[in-house]
Amino acid sequence: MLKLNFSFEENYLAISANLSLESDKIYAVIGPSGAGKSTFLNLISGFSEISSGSILWNEQEISGLPPSKRNISILFQDNNLFPHLSVWRNLALAVSHWPKISNDDEAKLHSVISEVGIHGLESRKPSQLSGGQQSRVALARVLLQKNKILLLDEPFAALGPSLKDQMLELIEKIARKRGLLVLMVTHDPADANKIASQTIVVKNNKVHPPLNTKKALDSINGPLADYL
Amino acid sequence: MAQRTFSIVVNCILLFAVFGPLVVLIFHADQNFTFTTADRAALKFTLLQATLSSLLSVLLAWPLALALSRRQFRGRRLLIVALSVPFILPVIVAILGLLSVFGNSGLLNSLLSFFGFPVFSIYGLSGVLLAHIFFNIPLATRAFLLALERRPKELDRLADGLNLNFLIRFWILDWPIVRLIAPQIFSLIFVLCLTSFAVVLTLGGGPKATTLELAIYQSFRFELDFGRASFLAFIQLSIAALTCVLSIIIFGLPLNFNNGLDRPIHKRYLRLASFFWDFGIIILMGLFLTIPLISVLLKGVQNFYLLEITIWTPIFNSITLALLSALISTILAMGFMNKWGEVIGTLSIAVSPLIIGAGLFLMIRNFINPFEVTFWVILTVNSIMGLPFAIRIMRPASDEIISNFRRLSIANGMTPFAWFYWVYLPRLKSALTYSMGLVAALSMGDLGVIVLFGGANFETLPLVIYQLMSAYRIDQAMASAVILVLISIGIFLIFDRIGKTRNA
Numbered sequence: 001m002l003k004l005n006f007s008f009e010e011n012y013l014a015i016s017a018n019l020s021l022e023s024d025k026i027y028a029v030i031g032p033s034g035a036g037k038s039t040f041l042n043l044i045s046g047f048s049e050i051s052s053g054s055i056l057w058n059e060q061e062i063s064g065l066p067p068s069k070r071n072i073s074i075l076f077q078d079n080n081l082f083p084h085l086s087v088w089r090n091l092a093l094a095v096s097h098w099p100k101i102s103n104d105d106e107a108k109l110h111s112v113i114s115e116v117g118i119h120g121l122e123s124r125k126p127s128q129l130s131g132g133q134q135s136r137v138a139l140a141r142v143l144l145q146k147n148k149i150l151l152l153d154e155p156f157a158a159l160g161p162s163l164k165d166q167m168l169e170l171i172e173k174i175a176r177k178r179g180l181l182v183l184m185v186t187h188d189p190a191d192a193n194k195i196a197s198q199t200i201v202v203k204n205n206k207v208h209p210p211l212n213t214k215k216a217l218d219s220i221n222g223p224l225a226d227y228l
Numbered sequence: 229m230a231q232r233t234f235s236i237v238v239n240c241i242l243l244f245a246v247f248g249p250l251v252v253l254i255f256h257a258d259q260n261f262t263f264t265t266a267d268r269a270a271l272k273f274t275l276l277q278a279t280l281s282s283l284l285s286v287l288l289a290w291p292l293a294l295a296l297s298r299r300q301f302r303g304r305r306l307l308i309v310a311l312s313v314p315f316i317l318p319v320i321v322a323i324l325g326l327l328s329v330f331g332n333s334g335l336l337n338s339l340l341s342f343f344g345f346p347v348f349s350i351y352g353l354s355g356v357l358l359a360h361i362f363f364n365i366p367l368a369t370r371a372f373l374l375a376l377e378r379r380p381k382e383l384d385r386l387a388d389g390l391n392l393n394f395l396i397r398f399w400i401l402d403w404p405i406v407r408l409i410a411p412q413i414f415s416l417i418f419v420l421c422l423t424s425f426a427v428v429l430t431l432g433g434g435p436k437a438t439t440l441e442l443a444i445y446q447s448f449r450f451e452l453d454f455g456r457a458s459f460l461a462f463i464q465l466s467i468a469a470l471t472c473v474l475s476i477i478i479f480g481l482p483l484n485f486n487n488g489l490d491r492p493i494h495k496r497y498l499r500l501a502s503f504f505w506d507f508g509i510i511i512l513m514g515l516f517l518t519i520p521l522i523s524v525l526l527k528g529v530q531n532f533y534l535l536e537i538t539i540w541t542p543i544f545n546s547i548t549l550a551l552l553s554a555l556i557s558t559i560l561a562m563g564f565m566n567k568w569g570e571v572i573g574t575l576s577i578a579v580s581p582l583i584i585g586a587g588l589f590l591m592i593r594n595f596i597n598p599f600e601v602t603f604w605v606i607l608t609v610n611s612i613m614g615l616p617f618a619i620r621i622m623r624p625a626s627d628e629i630i631s632n633f634r635r636l637s638i639a640n641g642m643t644p645f646a647w648f649y650w651v652y653l654p655r656l657k658s659a660l661t662y663s664m665g666l667v668a669a670l671s672m673g674d675l676g677v678i679v680l681f682g683g684a685n686f687e688t689l690p691l692v693i694y695q696l697m698s699a700y701r702i703d704q705a706m707a708s709a710v711i712l713v714l715i716s717i718g719i720f721l722i723f724d725r726i727g728k729t730r731n732a
Contacts, residue, residue: 047635068641079632084654097646141640 002149002181004207006053006063008043015039016053017207019200023058023148026175026182027210028192030217031202032227037185038077040207041151044183045074057149073142075155080138081126087137088122094144108144116140116170132163139167143174150175152184168195189217203227238563246579246612249587250465256458256590266435267443267460273432274422274439274464277353281360282417285368286410288361292513293372294402295506298384307514308373311366314517316666316720318673319363319426320690321709324697325520326350326359326431328527328706335523355431360424364417366517371413375405394502415475416577419468423580426675426690430697440464441580448586449680458590461583468578528710531703539692539708543715545603546672546689550719552607554668557614558622558660565626569619576616585609585677602686609677614667621666625659626652658727665723672716689715 007016015036029037042048046067055063062070081090095105116136156164172195175182192199192213199216201208201223216222329335330350337347387397428439440460448457588605589598637647675690682691689712696705
């Protein structure tokens with residue numbers, strides 16, 4: 001259970017949140033641009049710090065901890081891979097910072113590589129991969145961290161519709177298998193409909209508690225009627 | 229955190245190495261010092277040559293930049309690349325080149341006397357100006373060119389469409405650029421010429437053509453009058469610092485001239501007269517900038533047989549100095565990847581290497597005989613002098629790495645060491661090697677503090693060339709100059725190559 005009860009103010013942006021999220025569900029995060037969706041994810045993951053309140057993961061306070069200690073993985077809009085390092089090294093860095101990695105870690109890498117389906121690409125650089133392959137490698141990287149919360153800040157926005165759908169299906173499959181809590185920022189209601197049963201609306205400086213996705217996206221009576 | 233600590237350490241080292249000598253110097257300044265006629269003459273000549281050099285450079289660079297910006301021809305790119313050569317060219321080599329063209333028995337005077345004209349003397353004001361504009365026209369041209377190429381091309385088309393005559397065209401299109409760039413360039417060149425040493429040492433001198441910098445050197449080295457030297461240094465420093473500060477206040481921080489200049493230009497209809505004018509300028513300036521170099525290279529190669537075996541030691545010394553100071557400058561620069569770096573980078577051109585060297589001398593002479601540690605003194609000065617270049621080259625790259633990859637590294641839970649090893653260093657590699665190549669080339673060709681300290685105990689290649697020149701062994705000097713150019717450019721290119729290889 002992830003309990004969020006905080007407020008945040010910055011020069012041009014203020015948001016507050018008071019909601020609880022279940023540990024093994026996929027939530028879509030949707031709202032007008034500039035409303036603070038990315039900031040919301042940054043606050044949970046620790047790249048920005050909340051102004052007041054608390055973030056509890058299984059009753060433990062995680063706000064104030066550095067991002068790598070929060071049991072949270074995040075995929076950004078871009079720069080999810082180091083372009084000068086091979087796929088293998090990009091993945092290895094998620095488990096060890098030494099040039100040589102242990103046999104155990106190597107086994108972990110192999111298993112996640114087959115999980116996301118990027119076999120045979122290990123020695124390539126990111127620039128030698130297609131957009132879809134890059135997304136898979138980035139996903140493999142966060143899966144290696146074995147964190148229970150996965151935040152997606154529109155990492156697949158640059159993919160074509162069918163590739164994006166493939167990635168969403170993969171995310172859904174993996175999240176179910178591993179019991180992950182997923183928060184997925186999106187502009188596209190179709191994404192939310194596809195894999196998220198619950199949707200969090202960010203609007204008017206407020207992160208609203210999750211609603212049933214159908215209700216949240218109701219274009220006539222829903223909270224986002226004017227946006228959609 | 230680690231980066232912060234490193235930054236603080238570097239700041240302290242630099243404070244000690246730069247401000248230490250300056251403070252010592254100021255304390256040494258003779259309180260009862262009175263300006264002699266000679267000092268007044270030196271001050272006057274310094275200001276005169278610096279003003280004229282910057283004025284001429286700017287005035288000559290403008291038509292060249294304009295011509296280059298509106299003409300497309302084969303070799304244009306090469307010419308623009310060549311404009312950055314004088315920057316890493318050892319000063320002493322350029323001087324030899326100018327001597328071989330404009331010297332007493334040079335090309336120009338052979339022609340002049342053949343046609344019965346009076347002979348042109350390169351020594352004194354005219355020679356100093358000639359050398360200064362040789363070095364600074366390319367700099368000013370690049371600055372103008374950069375501004376011209378940033379100007380929206382639509383403006384040119386608009387002016388063509390309105391069929392403006394050339395005066396109105398200049399007033400509407402070009403004047404705003406000149407007004408913005410020319411004062412910045414002028415003040416930059418002014419400060420560079422204010423503290424110029426090797427040029428005045430070789431082409432100036434005598435009561436009529438001595439600058440403050442040269443007077444400092446002379447009273448330090450020959451008269452051992454440290455009080456006078458320090459006082460003159462203080463005056464020079466004040467003028468240079470004042471110019472820097474004033475120009476920053478009035479014109480803002482100088483633009484960065486490192487960017488590429490190879491964008492294609494669009495075709496324009498131009499009058500025939502301006503065609504001849506433009507190519508006349510390009511050819512004339514091209515000849516002025518290349519003939520001296522070609523001449524020194526040709527004569528040098530012909531005289532290779534004059535080289536003596538003793539040249540190996542200075543070669544070795546110079547390469548060692550160049551590589552070490554490149555390494556030190558670049559490492560220190562990594563501690564200055566912040567706003568401070570920009571400020572220090574700009575202000576440091578006001579401090580001449582000679583002054584730092586002199587200050588260091590006074591600082592350490594109570595503990596050790598400075599002439600026994602010449603190598604270390606010169607290494608220190610060269611490293612400090614290379615620092616602003618290293619900072620300016622690496623800062624943009626460093627900022628970009630941090631903004632693109634810091635988050636990902638934090639998400640990976642990387643330690644500062646892992647970040648440095650896996651991300652920062654490999655991504656900085658090309659800027660880093662470029663910086664090292666440039667500082668190494670500059671240090672390789674440096675003829676400043678070495679003249680103050682060097683001698684039988686420690687010699688560098690530029691010093692040897694200068695000594696050969698002073699002994700009128702010009703042919704041997706030119707042969708050695710070829711070696712110097714080859715090594716300088718060779719080191720620069722090797723670093724450039726290392727930077728361009730892909731990472732494993």
